[in-house]
Each structure stands twice: as structure tokens, then as C-alpha cells.
Amino acid sequence: MLTVDCGTLIDGITDEPRYDARVVIEDGRIAAVGPRDEVEAVGEQVEHDVVIPGLVDAHVHLAGVRSMDPMDWAREDVATMTARATADLRRLLAAGFTSVRDVGSATGLGLRTAVSEGVIPGPRIYTSGRAFSQTGGHGDSHFLPYEWSRSRAGLSEIVDGPDECRKGARRRIRDGVDCIKIMATGGVLSEKDAPDQSQYTAAEIRAFAEEAHRVGIPVAAHAQGAPGMKNALRNGVDTIEHGFYVDDEAIDLLLETDATFVPTLAIMHRIVAEGADHGMPEWGLRKAREAQRAHLDSTRRVHEAGVPVALGTDFIGPDLVPHGENALEAELLVSAVGLSEMEAIRAATSVAARTVPGDEVGAIEAGRYGDLVALGSDPLDDVAALRDVEAVYKGGEAVR
């Protein structure tokens, strides 16, 4: 049992902060939230100036890579990647990220097991396991012979045709994933396709979505061009990742389907600003530069239309996009898109939590997990305060 007294409490849902508030955590979950003089203190008692919900990154890869060249990713073995990703989990937790959604890795499922057993420290992991890509799609390794690409245990697995897609989804469900991830367009870090090229047919996407929804888990689609986004949304996809080139029809579909938009500005920002110094292949740099302005315009339009925009960095591990600096996304949502500080905090908490099953994380509300972060300064004055982490509680346990 833990009682946390808060000078300022931002609960992740409501518009206004509360002052002189109290949060009581019992058996790992929030038992009560309210004014300090109305909620009875139990157990150990601590006090912090500013308290927010544990942060949620809705788009990471627990891939344990340390290079920006996909050729290196194909060469390394899963044990090396798992060991590095284990270190990344510690950094995420220390940065106040108590939940992450891993949308494509060979290691996410095993790491989820180890964290939930308490063997290693880390955020709550919601994972798709390996993503799905069509042949020649964003998750195919275009530079390898096809047989190698098809057999390697990378971030993605290649499946084609509605029957293989359905069977792939069933295999992931058998593994116990929290969501299904598909590549619905080309991308930046795939050599021989382009962000505006659609991938997977309507029937293939429907097959993934039918299987996922049958067991109550969502489908996330990497989708950068408008035709690919619309194909995804019309056929059951729940979250659009990246979304570089929206059009009016795509925005209408996002609203109609109650989808969540996860723009991943942070990786694009870092690639364009510094990618050349970090071994990014030239074709990837070119595609990122070409898309950046449209990407920011799209995110602005989507936000202004009232679509929920979630914090997701697409960070994957190398120095250019390292775990632990994930709050950069909130800063970009404010400075480059125009969200208010409070909106950016919601993007980093309750909105990001929309992308995972259950209402268990992302807010300081009775019934949810007792995941809290204490900050050294007020993020409503400057959202960069999200990096000024003083203490982190996961399930009511101090983990930093």
C-alpha cells in the first residue's frame, strides 16, 4: 500500500490539473484519487510536487539494434538483440515510461514474459511480436536473397494472400500477442519501395483484422500514403502508424472508425537532423527528407480534425533513436504540431493507452495500475519537464 501526496496532479484524462491531491495504491492498482483532506492515507506515505501518470510510448521496437543500417539488423543474432533490449527497458523505465507498445520485434514476447515474472526491470510490454509484411513490402529485406529474407527472424515475417495472412495472425494469437502489426505501405527504411505505395490487398488486411478482432486485440498498420491508410481503415485496422500523407477522406475515415493516429515524429526528426552522421543509408535519408514537411502538415490536420493523436517515437535502440529519450515526441507534438502542453501529456498517457487492450494504464484513475511519475518541474509550463523525472512508480512500487 502506498499513499502519494501531490502538489500538482495531472491525471492524463481531464483538462485541468488538481492541486493538493492524494493517490492511494493498493495491490498494485489505484484505489482512490481525490483531494488530500478527503482521501484517507494508508501504508507508506510519500510526497511529490508534480505527479503525472506513467508515460506510454505507443510505438517502439524492442529490437535491440545499435545501427541504422537494416543490413546490420539482418546479420545479428536474437540473443545479442535481446540482451541490448533488456538494457533499453531499464532506460525506458528510468525515463518514466511504464508501458510500451512494441510493434515489431523478434524479442518482445520473451521480454514481456521476463518483465512480468520480475526477472528483469522494465515497463509493461504490449507486443505484436514480429510484424507482417508482403513479399517486397516494408518488412522484407530487399537487399537479401528472397529465401534468406523469408527465413530470418527479423522485425517482420513475410506472408502473402488472405490464407497466409489469416494463418499468420492465428499463429501470433497462439503466441499470445497484444496486437497484430501489418505493413500497409512502403516506408523509409526499406530500400525498394516508397512511402506512398500501398501494400496488402483489402482481402489480406481483412483476414488479419477478422482474426485479431475475433479475440479482442487491435490491428496496427504502418501506413504512410493516403490510399494505403484508407485501405487499412476500411478493412478493420485500429491504429495508423506514421501517416505521412493524409487526405480529407483519410481523416473522415479516421474519425468514422474511431482510430488512433500515431505519427512517430521523433524518428523522422532525428533521421532528418542527424541521420547522415549515424550510418543511415542514403536512400533512407532521401525518403525521410522528402516526407518530413507533409508528415508535419498531416499530423496538424489530423489533430485539428479531432482525431486522437498518440505519442509514439518509433525508437529502436541506436544512438540516433535511443530508448530513454522518448519524451522528445511530446516536445515535437507541442513545437512542430501545435498541441497544448496538456494535450501532449494526454497523447503520452491516456491517448497512447487507447492503442493497447484494456483500460489499465495511461491515467491516474481508480482501477488502473498504480503507475505514476514524479517530475521536478511543471510540464504545463514547459513540456520538456517530462524529461525531469524524479521518481517512477510501477504498480505502486518505486522503480526509480
Ligand SMILES: [Zn+2]
Ligand atoms: Zn516502427
